[in-house]
Amino acid sequence: MPEAAIPFVDADDIAEVVTKVLVDDTYNGETITVTGPKKQTFEQVVKIMEKAIGRDIQYIPLSIEEFKAGMTAAGLPDSYVWLFGYLFKEVLGNPDNQVVSEDVKRVLGRSATTFEAYTQKTLPTGIWNQSVSESM
Structure with missing residues (x-):
């Protein structure tokens, strides 16, 4: 999956589009x-996050099988392992799902939020300043 290029979307853009199309019959x-x-x-989005928070983040590309093995070793239920494996391989790994749409711009009259803008919007929340245990 490291090679997959995905049009990452801001959840706020999703919410704004959904709100508009639900109340506007033209859609x-x-x-x-x-x-x-x-x-x-x-890897690119990790570098953007790294720059935004001012800390090094080690990006380690994993195959889907390595990712699933790690989840199994961490004790996640088989149904979770299967679901995440499916999502990464069949959904994110599907080139048909890696196409950029202009629908946000068409519906909202503005461009979709870039990942860089998302990080700047998210940074003040402090969500990325939390400590993470390295006990795994």
């Missing part, structure tokens, strides 16, 4: 695809 019968404005790899 009835349409499929609205909500994506971020550009495709990025996990």
Whole structure:
């Protein structure tokens, strides 16, 4: 999965689009695809986060099998391991799901939020300043 380039989307953009299309009948019968404005790899978004928080983040690419083995070793239920394996391989790994849509711009009249803007918006919340145990 490290090579997958995904149009990461801000959950606030999703909420804003959903709110608009639910109350505006002009979108009835349409499929609205909500994506971020550009495709990025996990390594690229880690570098963006690293820059935003001013700390080094070690990015270690894993195969899906390595990821699933780690979840199993951590004691996650088989159903979770299967689900995450499926999501990463069949959903994120599917090139059809790696297409950038202009629907956010079409519906909201503005571009989708970039990952860089997302990090700047999220930084003040302090969510990335939490301590993480390295006991695994």
